[in-house]
Amino acid sequence: MAGTAVLGRLTWLVADVAGSVEETPRVRTLLLDAEGLVDHRPGQHLDVRLTAEDGYQAQRSYSIASAPGEQLAITVERLTDGEVSPWLVDEAHDGDRFEVRGPIGGYFVWEDDGRPVFLVGGGSGVVPLMAMIRSSSGSARMRLLYSSRTLEDVIYRGELAEHDGHGVEVFYTLTRAQPPGWTGYSRRIGVDLLREVAWPATERPQVFICGSTRFVDAAADGLVELGYEPESIRTERFGATG
Numbered sequence: 264m265a266g267t268a269v270l271g272r273l274t275w276l277v278a279d280v281a282g283s284v285e286e287t288p289r290v291r292t293l294l295l296d297a298e299g300l301v302d303h304r305p306g307q308h309l310d311v312r313l314t315a316e317d318g319y320q321a322q323r324s325y326s327i328a329s330a331p332g333e334q335l336a337i338t339v340e341r342l343t344d345g346e347v348s349p350w351l352v353d354e355a356h357d358g359d360r361f362e363v364r365g366p367i368g369g370y371f372v373w374e375d376d377g378r379p380v381f382l383v384g385g386g387s388g389v390v391p392l393m394a395m396i397r398s399s400s401g402s403a404r405m406r407l408l409y410s411s412r413t414l415e416d417v418i419y420r421g422e423l424a425e426h427d428g429h430g431v432e433v434f435y436t437l438t439r440a441q442p443p444g445w446t447g448y449s450r451r452i453g454v455d456l457l458r459e460v461a462w463p464a465t466e467r468p469q470v471f472i473c474g475s476t477r478f479v480d481a482a483a484d485g486l487v488e489l490g491y492e493p494e495s496i497r498t499e500r501f502g503a504t505g
């Protein structure tokens with residue numbers, strides 16, 4: 264029943280930490296068991312709620328990193344002085360519990376309609392895009408343009424290397440420092456870089472852009488300048504930083 268499904272998504276559920284993966288020095292993936300959570304669509308997020316011993320609660324949103332049907336995963340970047348992310352990255356252990364509700368979001372969601380898919384991610388903004396890549400497993404034509412500060416900050420580096428060339432073309436730009444012999448880009452994302460990487464607007468790709476507000480605005484403005492229809496560009500903003 265549709266009403267039940269909606270109610271189900273709004274209910275807080277217990278999530279157990281079932282494992283974790285160190286992605287970068289600042290980023291960790293948490294594998295979660297959340298009984299009762301309905302399956303998600305690639306691009307959706309969860310609300311996470313932590314409750315302290317004195318009853319104080321803090322709530323934040325985290326994109327679902329896993330593909331539908333896979334072990335549920337979120338990937339969190341530690342923000343220094345942040346309230347929730349340092350706990351999730353540094354303190355959460357296997358067997359710890361917190362609450363989640365979701366999956367949430369009906370707009371920043373990829374559905375394969377046969378068109379090519381252009382993904383643009385900045386920092387941890389790659390997380391919902393990774394869910395799309397994992398869901399596609401080579402069936403759709405995808406291109407990812409991924410901006411990180413340094414190579415060490417690239418999340419999912421090993422897995423992206425495996426996907427690269429198998430339905431997904433991956434382009435990196437490292438904006439702060441590049442290792443010796445770096446052959447990728449080193450510029451911030453703007454119209455010039457987009458012109459080199461994006462498909463021509465005439466191919467009418469679906470576009471998903473995710474990152475900090477400033478990053479998302481720069482990428483979306485650049486694509487509109489290249490002739491992309493604003494309606495073809497879906498954006499998700501993680502916050503003001505970055």
Ligand SMILES: Cc1cc2nc3c(=O)[nH]c(=O)nc-3n(C[C@H](O)[C@H](O)[C@H](O)COP(=O)(O)OP(=O)(O)OC[C@H]3O[C@@H](n4cnc5c(N)ncnc54)[C@H](O)[C@@H]3O)c2cc1C
Nearest residue numbers: 323324325326338339340342344345346347348387390501
């Ligand atoms: C739809 C959605 C999906 C998201 N998905 C992800 C994801 O997949 N991965 C991910 O890592 N994040 C994601 N985020 C961001 C996430 O929700 C949190 O905002 C992030 O983890 C920071 O939370 P925090 O509690 O650690 O930091 P907060 O305590 O909220 O602080 C955020 C920043 O503000 C600064 N700050 C805090 N208080 C002050 C103050 N008083 N004055 C000045 N500066 C201050 C902190 O230093 C920090 O840098 C997502 C956000 C949205 C909206």
